[in-house]
Amino acid sequence: MxxxxxxxxxxxxxxxxxxxxxxxxxxxxxxxGNPSDIRNAGxxxxxxxxxxxxxxxxxxxxxxxxxxxxxxxxxxxxxxLGICLGLQALYDASEENGGTRCLGILEGAVRRFDxxxxxxxxxxxxxxxxxxxxxxxxxxQESAHPLWRGIDDGRRFYFVHSYYAESDDxxxxxxxxxxxxxxxxxxxxxxxxxxxxxxxxxxxxxLQLLTNFIHWNGVSQPCS
Amino acid sequence: xxxxxxVIPCLDVDAGRVVKGVQFVDIRDAGxxxxxxxxxxxxxxxxxxxxxxxxxxxxxxxIVHVVEAVAGEVFIPLTVGGGIRRLEDIxxxxxxxADKVSINTTAVxxxxxIREASEHFGNQCIVVAIDAxxxxxxxxxxxxxxxxxxxxxxxxDAVEWARRMEDLGxxxxxxxxxxxxxxxxxxxxxxxxxxxxxxxxxxxxxxGVGTLDHLADGVLDGGADAVLAASIFHFGDHTVEEAKQHxxxxxxxxxLPV
Numbered sequence: 001m002x003x004x005x006x007x008x009x010x011x012x013x014x015x016x017x018x019x020x021x022x023x024x025x026x027x028x029x030x031x032x033g034n035p036s037d038i039r040n041a042g043x044x045x046x047x048x049x050x051x052x053x054x055x056x057x058x059x060x061x062x063x064x065x066x067x068x069x070x071x072x073x074x075x076x077x078x079x080x081l082g083i084c085l086g087l088q089a090l091y092d093a094s095e096e097n098g099g100t101r102c103l104g105i106l107e108g109a110v111r112r113f114d115x116x117x118x119x120x121x122x123x124x125x126x127x128x129x130x131x132x133x134x135x136x137x138x139x140x141q142e143s144a145h146p147l148w149r150g151i152d153d154g155r156r157f158y159f160v161h162s163y164y165a166e167s168d169d170x171x172x173x174x175x176x177x178x179x180x181x182x183x184x185x186x187x188x189x190x191x192x193x194x195x196x197x198x199x200x201x202x203x204x205x206x207l208q209l210l211t212n213f214i215h216w217n218g219v220s221q222p223c224s
Numbered sequence: 225x226x227x228x229x230x231v232i233p234c235l236d237v238d239a240g241r242v243v244k245g246v247q248f249v250d251i252r253d254a255g256x257x258x259x260x261x262x263x264x265x266x267x268x269x270x271x272x273x274x275x276x277x278x279x280x281x282x283x284x285x286x287i288v289h290v291v292e293a294v295a296g297e298v299f300i301p302l303t304v305g306g307g308i309r310r311l312e313d314i315x316x317x318x319x320x321x322a323d324k325v326s327i328n329t330t331a332v333x334x335x336x337x338i339r340e341a342s343e344h345f346g347n348q349c350i351v352v353a354i355d356a357x358x359x360x361x362x363x364x365x366x367x368x369x370x371x372x373x374x375x376x377x378x379x380x381d382a383v384e385w386a387r388r389m390e391d392l393g394x395x396x397x398x399x400x401x402x403x404x405x406x407x408x409x410x411x412x413x414x415x416x417x418x419x420x421x422x423x424x425x426x427x428x429x430x431x432g433v434g435t436l437d438h439l440a441d442g443v444l445d446g447g448a449d450a451v452l453a454a455s456i457f458h459f460g461d462h463t464v465e466e467a468k469q470h471x472x473x474x475x476x477x478x479x480l481p482v
Contacts, residue, residue, distance in 0.1 A: 013318040019296045050346035115424045130426045130449055132348050132395055136228040136270055136479040156228060156479045158301060160323075160348045178226060201301050201323065203265065 002042030009058040020200035035068035048085025053097030075190035079218035082194030108167025157197035191218035230270035230450035240286035267464035276306030295321025328353040342393025356382035401431035408434025416446030436470035
Protein backbone atom coordinates (compact mmCIF):
# COMPACT_ATOMS: atom_id res chain seq x y z
CA MET A 1 0.00 0.00 0.00
CA UNK A 2 1.32 3.51 -0.75
CA UNK A 3 2.79 5.35 2.19
CA UNK A 4 0.97 7.41 4.77
CA UNK A 5 2.54 10.85 4.45
CA UNK A 6 2.55 13.38 7.29
CA UNK A 7 2.90 16.88 5.91
CA UNK A 8 5.89 18.56 7.53
CA UNK A 9 5.61 22.33 7.71
CA UNK A 10 8.43 22.53 10.22
CA UNK A 11 6.12 23.61 13.02
CA UNK A 12 6.04 21.20 15.88
CA UNK A 13 6.26 17.65 16.99
CA UNK A 14 5.32 15.17 14.28
CA UNK A 15 7.03 12.22 15.87
CA UNK A 16 4.05 11.32 18.04
CA UNK A 17 1.75 11.25 15.01
CA UNK A 18 4.21 9.06 13.13
CA UNK A 19 4.70 6.68 16.05
CA UNK A 20 0.98 6.35 16.60
CA UNK A 21 0.37 5.55 12.91
CA UNK A 22 3.15 2.95 12.97
CA UNK A 23 1.71 1.55 16.18
CA UNK A 24 -1.68 0.95 14.55
CA UNK A 25 -0.08 -0.86 11.64
CA UNK A 26 0.63 1.64 8.87
CA UNK A 27 3.24 -0.08 6.66
CA UNK A 28 5.23 2.97 5.76
CA UNK A 29 4.95 6.40 7.31
CA UNK A 30 6.81 9.34 5.80
CA UNK A 31 7.19 12.76 7.38
CA UNK A 32 7.75 15.01 4.41
CA GLY A 33 7.49 18.53 3.06
CA ASN A 34 8.26 17.31 -0.44
CA PRO A 35 5.42 18.10 -2.91
CA SER A 36 5.84 14.86 -4.85
CA ASP A 37 5.62 12.76 -1.67
CA ILE A 38 2.41 14.60 -0.83
CA ARG A 39 0.96 14.03 -4.29
CA ASN A 40 1.82 10.32 -4.18
CA ALA A 41 0.67 9.66 -0.65
CA GLY A 42 -1.86 6.92 -0.12
CA UNK A 43 -3.20 8.59 3.00
CA UNK A 44 -2.28 12.15 3.88
CA UNK A 45 -2.10 13.57 7.40
CA UNK A 46 -2.15 17.32 7.90
CA UNK A 47 -1.11 17.99 11.49
CA UNK A 48 -0.29 21.25 13.17
CA UNK A 49 0.45 22.91 16.47
CA UNK A 50 1.34 26.41 17.53
CA UNK A 51 0.30 29.52 15.65
CA UNK A 52 -1.86 29.28 12.53
CA UNK A 53 -0.26 32.38 10.99
CA UNK A 54 3.13 30.67 10.87
CA UNK A 55 1.52 27.49 9.59
CA UNK A 56 -0.32 29.18 6.71
CA UNK A 57 2.80 31.19 5.82
CA UNK A 58 4.73 27.95 5.33
CA UNK A 59 2.13 26.83 2.81
CA UNK A 60 2.04 30.17 1.02
CA UNK A 61 5.79 30.75 0.87
CA UNK A 62 6.38 27.35 -0.60
CA UNK A 63 4.07 27.54 -3.59
CA UNK A 64 4.65 24.05 -4.89
CA UNK A 65 4.04 22.53 -1.48
CA UNK A 66 0.92 24.65 -1.05
CA UNK A 67 -0.34 23.55 -4.47
CA UNK A 68 0.30 19.87 -3.67
CA UNK A 69 -1.62 20.12 -0.40
CA UNK A 70 -4.54 21.89 -2.09
CA UNK A 71 -4.65 19.19 -4.78
CA UNK A 72 -4.95 16.56 -2.09
CA UNK A 73 -7.88 18.36 -0.51
CA UNK A 74 -9.97 17.92 -3.67
CA UNK A 75 -12.87 15.46 -3.20
CA UNK A 76 -11.46 12.60 -5.31
CA UNK A 77 -7.85 12.90 -4.13
CA UNK A 78 -7.73 10.19 -1.47
CA UNK A 79 -8.15 10.20 2.29
CA UNK A 80 -6.86 13.15 4.31
CA LEU A 81 -6.79 13.52 8.08
CA GLY A 82 -6.35 17.00 9.56
CA ILE A 83 -5.31 17.33 13.20
CA CYS A 84 -5.68 20.47 15.37
CA LEU A 85 -4.44 23.33 13.12
CA GLY A 86 -5.05 20.86 10.31
CA LEU A 87 -8.76 21.23 11.10
CA GLN A 88 -8.74 24.98 11.70
CA ALA A 89 -6.85 25.65 8.46
CA LEU A 90 -9.66 24.10 6.40
CA TYR A 91 -12.02 26.98 7.26
CA ASP A 92 -12.26 30.40 5.67
CA ALA A 93 -10.39 32.41 8.28
CA SER A 94 -9.07 32.47 11.84
CA GLU A 95 -8.99 35.28 14.37
CA GLU A 96 -5.50 34.18 15.40
CA ASN A 97 -2.43 36.31 14.64
CA GLY A 98 -4.51 39.41 14.00
CA GLY A 99 -6.69 37.59 11.44
CA THR A 100 -5.39 34.84 9.19
CA ARG A 101 -6.92 33.80 5.89
CA CYS A 102 -7.09 30.00 5.75
CA LEU A 103 -7.69 27.43 3.03
CA GLY A 104 -11.42 28.01 2.64
CA ILE A 105 -12.29 24.36 2.00
CA LEU A 106 -15.04 24.39 4.64
CA GLU A 107 -17.46 27.19 5.41
CA GLY A 108 -16.90 28.65 8.85
CA ALA A 109 -14.60 30.66 11.04
CA VAL A 110 -12.07 30.02 13.79
CA ARG A 111 -12.49 32.11 16.95
CA ARG A 112 -10.71 32.52 20.25
CA PHE A 113 -12.30 31.13 23.40
CA ASP A 114 -13.54 33.94 25.60
CA UNK A 115 -12.20 33.65 29.16
CA UNK A 116 -15.68 34.42 30.46
CA UNK A 117 -18.22 32.27 28.63
CA UNK A 118 -21.03 34.06 30.47
CA UNK A 119 -20.49 37.01 28.17
CA UNK A 120 -21.34 34.65 25.30
CA UNK A 121 -24.72 33.88 26.81
CA UNK A 122 -23.85 30.84 28.92
CA UNK A 123 -25.67 30.27 32.21
CA UNK A 124 -24.49 32.23 35.24
CA UNK A 125 -23.46 29.03 36.99
CA UNK A 126 -20.95 28.26 34.24
CA UNK A 127 -17.48 28.35 35.79
CA UNK A 128 -14.82 30.65 34.43
CA UNK A 129 -13.17 29.12 31.43
CA UNK A 130 -9.47 28.33 31.50
CA UNK A 131 -7.54 28.95 28.29
CA UNK A 132 -6.11 26.94 26.60
CA UNK A 133 -8.83 24.29 26.61
CA UNK A 134 -6.46 21.56 27.74
CA UNK A 135 -7.33 18.00 28.62
CA UNK A 136 -9.79 15.20 27.96
CA UNK A 137 -13.25 16.23 26.84
CA UNK A 138 -16.25 14.38 25.50
CA UNK A 139 -16.96 14.29 21.79
CA UNK A 140 -20.54 13.96 20.63
CA GLN A 141 -20.68 12.20 17.28
CA GLU A 142 -22.97 14.27 15.04
CA SER A 143 -22.95 11.93 12.07
CA ALA A 144 -22.09 8.36 11.26
CA HIS A 145 -18.65 8.10 9.67
CA PRO A 146 -16.21 5.25 8.99
CA LEU A 147 -13.67 6.98 11.26
CA TRP A 148 -15.98 6.67 14.27
CA ARG A 149 -16.18 2.90 13.89
CA GLY A 150 -15.52 1.11 17.20
CA ILE A 151 -15.65 4.37 19.18
CA ASP A 152 -18.64 4.97 21.43
CA ASP A 153 -20.46 8.26 21.27
CA GLY A 154 -19.38 10.63 24.05
CA ARG A 155 -15.87 9.22 24.53
CA ARG A 156 -13.14 11.57 25.72
CA PHE A 157 -10.28 12.79 23.53
CA TYR A 158 -7.28 14.97 24.34
CA PHE A 159 -7.61 18.62 23.36
CA VAL A 160 -5.17 21.47 23.63
CA HIS A 161 -6.17 24.69 21.87
CA SER A 162 -7.23 28.30 22.43
CA TYR A 163 -9.15 28.74 19.16
CA TYR A 164 -12.13 26.76 17.90
CA ALA A 165 -14.09 26.39 14.68
CA GLU A 166 -17.77 27.18 14.24
CA SER A 167 -19.95 27.05 11.17
CA ASP A 168 -23.48 27.66 9.93
CA ASP A 169 -23.10 24.65 7.68
CA UNK A 170 -24.07 21.68 9.84
CA UNK A 171 -23.58 19.13 7.05
CA UNK A 172 -19.83 18.77 7.50
CA UNK A 173 -19.86 18.64 11.31
CA UNK A 174 -18.95 15.09 12.36
CA UNK A 175 -18.43 15.77 16.05
CA UNK A 176 -18.86 18.52 18.61
CA UNK A 177 -17.55 19.25 22.07
CA UNK A 178 -18.71 21.55 24.85
CA UNK A 179 -16.39 24.01 26.56
CA UNK A 180 -18.50 26.96 27.64
CA UNK A 181 -19.92 26.87 24.14
CA UNK A 182 -20.31 23.96 21.74
CA UNK A 183 -17.68 23.89 19.00
CA UNK A 184 -16.57 21.69 16.13
CA UNK A 185 -14.46 18.78 17.38
CA UNK A 186 -14.48 16.88 14.09
CA UNK A 187 -15.26 17.86 10.53
CA UNK A 188 -15.87 15.56 7.57
CA UNK A 189 -16.53 16.08 3.90
CA UNK A 190 -15.87 13.68 1.05
CA UNK A 191 -12.27 12.50 1.48
CA UNK A 192 -11.53 14.82 4.41
CA UNK A 193 -11.77 14.10 8.09
CA UNK A 194 -10.32 16.53 10.60
CA UNK A 195 -10.18 16.63 14.37
CA UNK A 196 -9.60 19.50 16.78
CA UNK A 197 -8.41 16.93 19.32
CA UNK A 198 -5.21 14.91 19.08
CA UNK A 199 -5.96 11.27 18.24
CA UNK A 200 -2.24 10.48 18.60
CA UNK A 201 -2.49 11.50 22.27
CA UNK A 202 -5.94 10.12 23.00
CA UNK A 203 -5.00 6.63 24.06
CA UNK A 204 -7.18 3.75 22.89
CA UNK A 205 -9.96 5.72 21.25
CA UNK A 206 -7.45 7.92 19.46
CA LEU A 207 -5.56 4.89 18.18
CA GLN A 208 -8.88 3.39 17.04
CA LEU A 209 -9.59 6.52 15.02
CA LEU A 210 -6.13 6.31 13.41
CA THR A 211 -6.68 2.63 12.67
CA ASN A 212 -9.98 3.53 10.99
CA PHE A 213 -8.21 6.22 9.00
CA ILE A 214 -5.50 4.03 7.53
CA HIS A 215 -8.17 1.55 6.45
CA TRP A 216 -10.45 4.22 5.02
CA ASN A 217 -10.84 4.60 1.27
CA GLY A 218 -11.75 8.27 1.49
CA VAL A 219 -15.43 7.82 0.75
CA SER A 220 -17.47 9.14 3.62
CA GLN A 221 -20.37 6.76 3.26
CA PRO A 222 -21.13 5.07 6.55
CA CYS A 223 -20.04 1.46 6.21
CA SER A 224 -22.38 -0.96 7.87
CA UNK B 225 -18.52 21.78 31.11
CA UNK B 226 -17.45 18.21 30.88
CA UNK B 227 -13.71 18.72 30.60
CA UNK B 228 -12.21 16.05 32.85
CA UNK B 229 -9.95 16.88 35.74
CA UNK B 230 -6.60 15.29 34.93
CA VAL B 231 -4.68 12.89 37.14
CA ILE B 232 -0.94 12.97 36.42
CA PRO B 233 1.63 10.57 37.88
CA CYS B 234 5.09 12.11 38.12
CA LEU B 235 8.29 10.10 37.65
CA ASP B 236 11.73 11.25 38.75
CA VAL B 237 14.30 10.20 36.18
CA ASP B 238 18.05 10.15 36.82
CA ALA B 239 20.36 9.32 33.93
CA GLY B 240 17.55 7.56 32.10
CA ARG B 241 16.26 5.49 35.01
CA VAL B 242 13.20 5.93 37.17
CA VAL B 243 14.31 6.61 40.74
CA LYS B 244 12.58 7.19 44.08
CA GLY B 245 11.31 3.69 44.43
CA VAL B 246 8.52 2.72 42.16
CA GLN B 247 7.29 -0.40 43.90
CA PHE B 248 5.04 -2.39 41.65
CA VAL B 249 5.30 -6.01 42.64
CA ASP B 250 4.40 -7.30 39.21
CA ILE B 251 6.72 -5.19 37.14
CA ARG B 252 9.93 -6.63 35.83
CA ASP B 253 12.06 -3.53 35.92
CA ALA B 254 10.71 -0.68 38.04
CA GLY B 255 13.60 1.50 36.85
CA UNK B 256 12.55 1.29 33.21
CA UNK B 257 10.64 4.46 32.28
CA UNK B 258 8.86 2.73 29.41
CA UNK B 259 7.57 -0.06 31.58
CA UNK B 260 6.41 2.28 34.34
CA UNK B 261 4.81 4.72 31.89
CA UNK B 262 3.01 1.86 30.16
CA UNK B 263 1.63 0.74 33.50
CA UNK B 264 0.26 4.20 34.32
CA UNK B 265 -1.16 4.53 30.83
CA UNK B 266 -3.08 1.29 31.33
CA UNK B 267 -4.38 2.48 34.69
CA UNK B 268 -5.87 5.51 32.96
CA UNK B 269 -3.32 8.27 33.64
CA UNK B 270 -4.33 11.40 31.72
CA UNK B 271 -0.74 12.52 31.24
CA UNK B 272 2.66 11.55 32.55
CA UNK B 273 5.27 14.00 33.82
CA UNK B 274 8.97 13.21 33.89
CA UNK B 275 11.17 15.23 36.17
CA UNK B 276 14.76 14.94 35.00
CA UNK B 277 17.01 15.11 38.04
CA UNK B 278 20.17 14.08 36.21
CA UNK B 279 22.98 16.04 37.81
CA UNK B 280 25.88 15.39 35.50
CA UNK B 281 25.76 17.40 32.29
CA UNK B 282 27.28 14.69 30.10
CA UNK B 283 24.21 12.54 30.75
CA UNK B 284 21.67 15.23 29.86
CA UNK B 285 20.78 13.51 26.61
CA UNK B 286 19.44 10.50 28.44
CA ILE B 287 16.09 12.20 29.05
CA VAL B 288 15.68 12.73 25.31
CA HIS B 289 16.09 9.00 24.76
CA VAL B 290 13.64 8.27 27.55
CA VAL B 291 11.04 10.48 25.89
CA GLU B 292 11.65 8.86 22.51
CA ALA B 293 11.22 5.40 23.95
CA VAL B 294 8.09 6.24 25.95
CA ALA B 295 6.46 8.26 23.15
CA GLY B 296 6.81 5.27 20.85
CA GLU B 297 4.58 3.17 23.08
CA VAL B 298 2.41 5.39 25.22
CA PHE B 299 -0.10 7.60 23.44
CA ILE B 300 -1.06 10.17 26.03
CA PRO B 301 0.51 13.60 26.65
CA LEU B 302 4.03 13.64 28.11
CA THR B 303 5.59 16.53 29.99
CA VAL B 304 9.28 16.88 30.81
CA GLY B 305 10.76 19.17 33.43
CA GLY B 306 14.27 19.75 34.73
CA GLY B 307 17.38 21.27 33.22
CA ILE B 308 15.69 23.25 30.44
CA ARG B 309 17.81 26.32 29.72
CA ARG B 310 17.64 27.07 26.02
CA LEU B 311 15.12 26.99 23.19
CA GLU B 312 17.20 24.19 21.72
CA ASP B 313 16.52 22.05 24.81
CA ILE B 314 12.78 22.48 24.26
CA UNK B 315 13.08 21.78 20.57
CA UNK B 316 14.87 18.48 21.17
CA UNK B 317 12.34 17.29 23.74
CA UNK B 318 9.37 18.15 21.53
CA UNK B 319 11.02 16.46 18.57
CA UNK B 320 11.54 13.39 20.72
CA UNK B 321 7.82 13.20 21.40
CA ALA B 322 7.22 15.36 24.48
CA ASP B 323 4.08 17.48 24.35
CA LYS B 324 5.01 19.99 27.00
CA VAL B 325 8.05 21.15 28.89
CA SER B 326 8.03 22.43 32.42
CA ILE B 327 10.36 25.31 33.28
CA ASN B 328 11.23 26.65 36.71
CA THR B 329 14.75 27.97 37.39
CA THR B 330 15.33 29.35 33.90
CA ALA B 331 12.06 31.31 34.11
CA VAL B 332 13.25 32.98 37.31
CA UNK B 333 16.70 33.68 35.93
CA UNK B 334 15.31 35.10 32.69
CA UNK B 335 11.52 35.62 32.62
CA UNK B 336 11.69 36.65 29.00
CA UNK B 337 12.64 33.08 28.15
CA ILE B 338 8.99 32.15 28.74
CA ARG B 339 7.84 34.73 26.21
CA GLU B 340 10.40 33.55 23.65
CA ALA B 341 9.57 29.89 24.18
CA SER B 342 5.86 30.52 23.97
CA GLU B 343 6.14 32.56 20.80
CA HIS B 344 8.41 29.99 19.25
CA PHE B 345 6.64 26.76 20.16
CA GLY B 346 3.14 27.91 21.12
CA ASN B 347 1.95 28.45 24.67
CA GLN B 348 0.24 25.04 24.74
CA CYS B 349 3.58 23.36 25.39
CA ILE B 350 5.06 25.78 27.93
CA VAL B 351 4.36 24.85 31.54
CA VAL B 352 5.85 27.08 34.22
CA ALA B 353 6.66 25.18 37.40
CA ILE B 354 6.31 27.28 40.54
CA ASP B 355 7.88 25.88 43.72
CA ALA B 356 6.43 27.92 46.57
CA UNK B 357 7.08 28.07 50.29
CA UNK B 358 4.99 29.87 52.92
CA UNK B 359 6.38 33.25 53.97
CA UNK B 360 3.49 35.00 55.73
CA UNK B 361 1.61 33.31 58.50
CA UNK B 362 -1.89 32.61 59.74
CA UNK B 363 -4.39 35.16 58.56
CA UNK B 364 -2.27 36.67 55.85
CA UNK B 365 -0.58 33.80 54.04
CA UNK B 366 1.98 34.63 51.40
CA UNK B 367 4.25 32.34 49.46
CA UNK B 368 7.74 32.81 48.08
CA UNK B 369 9.06 31.28 44.87
CA UNK B 370 12.02 28.90 45.22
CA UNK B 371 14.33 27.45 42.58
CA UNK B 372 16.82 24.59 42.32
CA UNK B 373 14.44 22.05 43.76
CA UNK B 374 13.51 24.26 46.70
CA UNK B 375 17.04 25.20 47.76
CA UNK B 376 17.22 28.81 46.60
CA UNK B 377 14.87 31.54 47.78
CA UNK B 378 14.09 34.24 45.22
CA UNK B 379 12.14 36.84 47.21
CA UNK B 380 9.42 36.69 44.53
CA ASP B 381 5.77 36.48 45.61
CA ALA B 382 4.29 33.30 44.14
CA VAL B 383 0.87 34.76 43.25
CA GLU B 384 2.38 37.78 41.51
CA TRP B 385 4.78 35.45 39.74
CA ALA B 386 1.89 33.30 38.50
CA ARG B 387 0.21 36.39 36.98
CA ARG B 388 3.45 37.51 35.38
CA MET B 389 4.06 34.09 33.85
CA GLU B 390 0.55 34.13 32.41
CA ASP B 391 1.22 37.54 30.87
CA LEU B 392 4.50 36.35 29.36
CA GLY B 393 2.83 33.39 27.67
CA UNK B 394 2.82 30.35 29.95
CA UNK B 395 0.20 27.82 28.85
CA UNK B 396 -0.18 26.10 32.19
CA UNK B 397 1.18 26.32 35.75
CA UNK B 398 2.48 23.45 37.86
CA UNK B 399 2.30 24.66 41.45
CA UNK B 400 4.20 22.70 44.09
CA UNK B 401 4.11 23.46 47.78
CA UNK B 402 7.65 22.98 49.08
CA UNK B 403 6.25 22.89 52.62
CA UNK B 404 4.07 19.91 51.78
CA UNK B 405 6.20 18.08 49.22
CA UNK B 406 6.98 14.62 50.56
CA UNK B 407 4.87 15.04 53.72
CA UNK B 408 1.71 13.23 52.58
CA UNK B 409 -0.30 15.87 54.49
CA UNK B 410 -2.20 17.05 51.43
CA UNK B 411 -1.85 20.01 49.09
CA UNK B 412 -1.37 23.52 50.49
CA UNK B 413 -4.96 24.41 49.56
CA UNK B 414 -4.81 28.16 50.31
CA UNK B 415 -1.77 28.38 48.00
CA UNK B 416 -3.60 26.52 45.24
CA UNK B 417 -6.71 28.67 45.68
CA UNK B 418 -4.71 31.91 45.69
CA UNK B 419 -3.10 30.98 42.37
CA UNK B 420 -6.13 29.46 40.65
CA UNK B 421 -8.08 32.62 41.54
CA UNK B 422 -5.32 34.83 40.16
CA UNK B 423 -4.93 33.38 36.64
CA UNK B 424 -7.05 32.07 33.76
CA UNK B 425 -4.59 29.31 32.91
CA UNK B 426 -5.00 25.64 33.78
CA UNK B 427 -3.26 24.90 37.09
CA UNK B 428 -1.79 21.57 38.18
CA UNK B 429 -1.63 21.09 41.96
CA UNK B 430 1.38 19.25 43.35
CA UNK B 431 3.14 18.48 46.61
CA GLY B 432 1.86 16.56 49.60
CA VAL B 433 -0.64 14.01 48.34
CA GLY B 434 -1.05 11.15 50.81
CA THR B 435 -4.66 10.06 50.34
CA LEU B 436 -7.27 9.98 47.59
CA ASP B 437 -9.24 12.65 49.43
CA HIS B 438 -6.26 14.97 49.06
CA LEU B 439 -6.57 14.70 45.28
CA ALA B 440 -10.26 15.58 45.39
CA ASP B 441 -9.60 18.44 47.83
CA GLY B 442 -7.09 19.93 45.42
CA VAL B 443 -9.83 20.22 42.80
CA LEU B 444 -12.84 21.08 44.99
CA ASP B 445 -11.12 23.40 47.48
CA GLY B 446 -7.93 24.34 45.66
CA GLY B 447 -9.58 24.96 42.29
CA ALA B 448 -6.97 22.90 40.44
CA ASP B 449 -7.59 21.66 36.89
CA ALA B 450 -5.24 18.72 37.31
CA VAL B 451 -3.54 16.93 40.19
CA LEU B 452 -0.04 15.52 40.17
CA ALA B 453 1.24 12.88 42.56
CA ALA B 454 4.14 10.50 42.85
CA SER B 455 4.40 8.33 45.90
CA ILE B 456 0.76 7.26 46.35
CA PHE B 457 0.94 5.73 42.89
CA HIS B 458 4.55 4.52 42.94
CA PHE B 459 4.29 2.64 46.20
CA GLY B 460 1.20 0.83 45.00
CA ASP B 461 -1.07 2.39 47.66
CA HIS B 462 -3.52 3.28 44.94
CA THR B 463 -3.88 2.95 41.22
CA VAL B 464 -4.70 5.90 39.02
CA GLU B 465 -8.04 4.26 38.36
CA GLU B 466 -8.86 4.11 42.07
CA ALA B 467 -7.94 7.77 42.35
CA LYS B 468 -10.36 8.64 39.58
CA GLN B 469 -13.16 6.47 40.95
CA HIS B 470 -12.77 8.26 44.25
CA UNK B 471 -12.74 11.69 42.66
CA UNK B 472 -15.84 10.77 40.66
CA UNK B 473 -17.58 9.71 43.89
CA UNK B 474 -16.99 13.24 45.16
CA UNK B 475 -18.60 14.72 42.07
CA UNK B 476 -15.50 15.51 40.02
CA UNK B 477 -15.58 14.96 36.28
CA UNK B 478 -12.85 12.47 35.34
CA UNK B 479 -12.02 10.21 32.41
CA LEU B 480 -12.91 6.68 33.41
CA PRO B 481 -12.20 3.51 31.49
CA VAL B 482 -15.14 1.97 29.62
